[in-house]
Amino acid sequence: MPKARIPTIESICSKISSYYPEAKLDQVKKAYELASKAHSGQLRSSGEPYMIHPLGVAQTLADLQLDLPSIITGLLHDTVEDTAVTLNQIETEFDKNIAELVDGVTKLSKITFKTSEEKQAENFRKMILAMAKDIRVILVKLADRLNNMRTLQHCSLLKQKIIAQETLDIYAPIANRLGISWIKIELEDLCLRYLHPDVYYRLAQKVSKTKREREKYIEDVTLILDERLKEYDIQAQVSGRAKHFFSIFKKMERGKVTYEQVFDVIAYRIIVDNITECYKALGVIHAAYKPVPGRFKDYIAMPKANAYQSLHTTVIGPHGERIEMQVRTQDMHQVAEGGIAAHWKYKEGKFDNRSHENVEWVNRLLEWHKDLSDPNEFLETVKIDLFAEDVFVFTPKGEVKQLSHGATPLDFAYAVHTDIGHKCISAKVNGKIVPLKHRLKSGDTIEILTSASQTPSKDWIKIVKSSRAKTKIRSYIKEQERNRALKLGRELLEKTLKFFGHSLSKLERSGELLKAAQSFNLRTEDELYIRTGYGRLTPENIMKFLLPKDALEKKLESAKTEDESFLKRMFSAAKKRNEDGNAITVGNLDDVLIRSGKCCNPLPGDSIMGFITRGRGVTIHAVSCPKALDSDKERHVDVQWNINNTSTIKRHVRIRVICLDEPGILAVMSQTITACGINIASVNIRTTKDKKAIAFFDVEVGDITQLQKLTSALESKSGIMSVERLKS
Numbered sequence: 134m135p136k137a138r139i140p141t142i143e144s145i146c147s148k149i150s151s152y153y154p155e156a157k158l159d160q161v162k163k164a165y166e167l168a169s170k171a172h173s174g175q176l177r178s179s180g181e182p183y184m185i186h187p188l189g190v191a192q193t194l195a196d197l198q199l200d201l202p203s204i205i206t207g208l209l210h211d212t213v214e215d216t217a218v219t220l221n222q223i224e225t226e227f228d229k230n231i232a233e234l235v236d237g238v239t240k241l242s243k244i245t246f247k248t249s250e251e252k253q254a255e256n257f258r259k260m261i262l263a264m265a266k267d268i269r270v271i272l273v274k275l276a277d278r279l280n281n282m283r284t285l286q287h288c289s290l291l292k293q294k295i296i297a298q299e300t301l302d303i304y305a306p307i308a309n310r311l312g313i314s315w316i317k318i319e320l321e322d323l324c325l326r327y328l329h330p331d332v333y334y335r336l337a338q339k340v341s342k343t344k345r346e347r348e349k350y351i352e353d354v355t356l357i358l359d360e361r362l363k364e365y366d367i368q369a370q371v372s373g374r375a376k377h378f379f380s381i382f383k384k385m386e387r388g389k390v391t392y393e394q395v396f397d398v399i400a401y402r403i404i405v406d407n408i409t410e411c412y413k414a415l416g417v418i419h420a421a422y423k424p425v426p427g428r429f430k431d432y433i434a435m436p437k438a439n440a441y442q443s444l445h446t447t448v449i450g451p452h453g454e455r456i457e458m459q460v461r462t463q464d465m466h467q468v469a470e471g472g473i474a475a476h477w478k479y480k481e482g483k484f485d486n487r488s489h490e491n492v493e494w495v496n497r498l499l500e501w502h503k504d505l506s507d508p509n510e511f512l513e514t515v516k517i518d519l520f521a522e523d524v525f526v527f528t529p530k531g532e533v534k535q536l537s538h539g540a541t542p543l544d545f546a547y548a549v550h551t552d553i554g555h556k557c558i559s560a561k562v563n564g565k566i567v568p569l570k571h572r573l574k575s576g577d578t579i580e581i582l583t584s585a586s587q588t589p590s591k592d593w594i595k596i597v598k599s600s601r602a603k604t605k606i607r608s609y610i611k612e613q614e615r616n617r618a619l620k621l622g623r624e625l626l627e628k629t630l631k632f633f634g635h636s637l638s639k640l641e642r643s644g645e646l647l648k649a650a651q652s653f654n655l656r657t658e659d660e661l662y663i664r665t666g667y668g669r670l671t672p673e674n675i676m677k678f679l680l681p682k683d684a685l686e687k688k689l690e691s692a693k694t695e696d697e698s699f700l701k702r703m704f705s706a707a708k709k710r711n712e713d714g715n716a717i718t719v720g721n722l723d724d725v726l727i728r729s730g731k732c733c734n735p736l737p738g739d740s741i742m743g744f745i746t747r748g749r750g751v752t753i754h755a756v757s758c759p760k761a762l763d764s765d766k767e768r769h770v771d772v773q774w775n776i777n778n779t780s781t782i783k784r785h786v787r788i789r790v791i792c793l794d795e796p797g798i799l800a801v802m803s804q805t806i807t808a809c810g811i812n813i814a815s816v817n818i819r820t821t822k823d824k825k826a827i828a829f830f831d832v833e834v835g836d837i838t839q840l841q842k843l844t845s846a847l848e849s850k851s852g853i854m855s856v857e858r859l860k861s
């Protein structure tokens with residue numbers, strides 16, 4: 134663990150030169166000059182010049198032996214947030230890459246975490262990993278947090294607790310996940326010091342009081358291990374030290390160890406030359422000290438998710454105490470200490486992975502984890518990359534919601550609660566009103582405004598990104614249409630029954646209507662009403678079940694009032710064949726009674742809408758039809774042309790052709806129409822004073838495509854000036 138010291142630009146540069154001799158340090162010095170000029174006059178809480186902080190961050194990054202962009206970013210990381218320096222300026226004076234790194238760190242710094250629930254903490258960690266597209270942003274942020282934790286004594290008690298808790302919940306686990314164990318350990322111990330000062334200082338006292346005793350003990354065990362290993366010709370570096378305070382604290386919390394058992398908190402590390410030696414050394418240890426059953430772990434054969442490799446064992450020491458041992462190679466040791474940072478280190482004349490971002494690291498993990506027993510553990514690590522596809526946003530209370538890339542405020546509203554989604558009228562993102570289709574970014578705070586009178590609209594399906602929201606909106610709309618059909622169907626049946634001298638509610642109570650429903654293979658009366666509403670069943674169908682046929686007809690003959698005549702007309706209308714039925718799909722139902730609106734007579738391929746009529750099924754209108762626009766919105770249903778079933782039926786369409794009044798022009802038009810395979814049902818032609826002719830053709834066409842072909846065929850003939858489809 135590198136010691137905290139007062140860093141200078143010289144100490145940083147000499148550190149860089151020690152692992153990267155050919156480094157061009159002028160950019161680092163330039164960054165230092167820019168930052169110290171920008172921060173001049175600013176002070177830390179300690180009263181020291183502010184620049185001591187970015188220097189400390191850069192020093193940590195140099196300790197991790199990172200590349201120059203990381204260290205330059207460390208020096209500049211607070212300039213955009215706290216001084217007049219802009220990202221543009223950084224891009225001009227350095228490059229786009231540095232500007233992006235600084236921007237990434239600035240964005241992370243702006244986020245405040247308001248809750249420390251365990252479930253939320255995991256979301257915060259994911260959010261941070263997702264927001265930092267370049268893993269170096271996280272490394273700079275960790276170095277920043279480490280430096281702030283090291284100087285936390287200068288802050289108020291309240292601020293100490295808040296920052297320490299956030300560090301413990303979010304940053305220490307991230308350091309662990311990235312495998313940078315020395316940062317994780319130092320952060321955890323600093324957190325313990327500020328969150329549980331009593332425990333921390335008692336432990337510190339205990340550990341220092343027993344220092345001599347412990348050192349003697351470590352020396353004894355080290356000597357024995359050294360000798361034994363030498364006997365077997367194993368070159369090894371053996372070292373022992375007390376476990377870090379936070380892990381002792383955790384053990385004490387779990388009741389596994391007391392202050393008195395300090396020997397139990399010593400861990401030995403044995404570093405050997407290669408993997409074979411690791412297993413040999415393990416054999417030597419187990420021969421010297423009795424192993425504790427169940428404590429051996431082979432992280433070499435099965436590395437941890439953060440790429441950590443070692444052999445772990447616990448043995449019974451000379452005084453009957455438990456001693457933990459870790460056996461690893463030098464390479465494994467570097468990964469254990471530096472984690473992902475080890476892969477960013479400068480080695481053999483180049484930086485690993487510099488151009489490949491962290492892809493190679495993840496690939497290496499994939500390779501290692503092919504046979505991992507716990508796939509969740511692996512996923513947690515790989516998600517570092519995968520999260521880039523997600524968006525993490527805050528609720529006004531500071532909770533984090535994970536949404537898919539491209540999510541809108543509506544997705545967020547549905548993620549909070551289905552009712553919030555249904556009632557959503559607008560949204561505020563970071564305090565500003567935005568349209569519902571606004572795209573959310575990680576770190577945004579979203580506030581949803583609702584209204585009791587709001588209901589989901591079909592257009593929302595195009596706006597939302599998540600399948601959850603889509604499903605909720607669709608099922609709401611379907612439910613609404615179902616309810617409308619149910620209400621209509623029930624009304625219709627009630628009226629019909631009344632005419633025939635029956636009461637719907639009585640028949641409901643007696644179970645007669647249920648029997649009628651069952652005779653149509655329906656389970657409930659409601660389904661009977663819904664089908665009647667959609668026109669799939671007619672009141673006549675149902676009456677036939679309830680009354681003898683001659684009684685029905687006799688009663689119909691006697692219809693007198695307007696309402697009664699309406700019923701009569703309805704009964705005869707229903708007798709007509711449902712000829713368009715297969716050409717159109719209504720709300721995913723088949724076999725709905727369909728009629729085309731006489732006003733607009735839509736052709737297959739035209740944009741259409743459906744309108745539930747009273748007892749005559751669904752009428753189809755062109756979307757542009759004035760009658761459709763006027764109709765009651767409550768009765769609209771979703772309709773589509775059923776493409777597989779349209780061509781067999783011919784529809785009458787009237788077209789108007791304006792042409793020059795020339796001999797033979799009628800023959801040209803008739804031949805053109807017939808050549809398109811279209812029948813002419815009737816024709817009507819008149820001439821005008823200015824030597825023009827206007828012809829009206831009633832033609833029989835299958836769909837819009839056929840009509841369009843006809844129109845362009847006619848328009849291409851000389852003498853023809855315009856061709857127009859008439860709506861009625």
Ligand code: MN
Pocket residue numbers: 186210211277
């Ligand atoms: Mn900072």
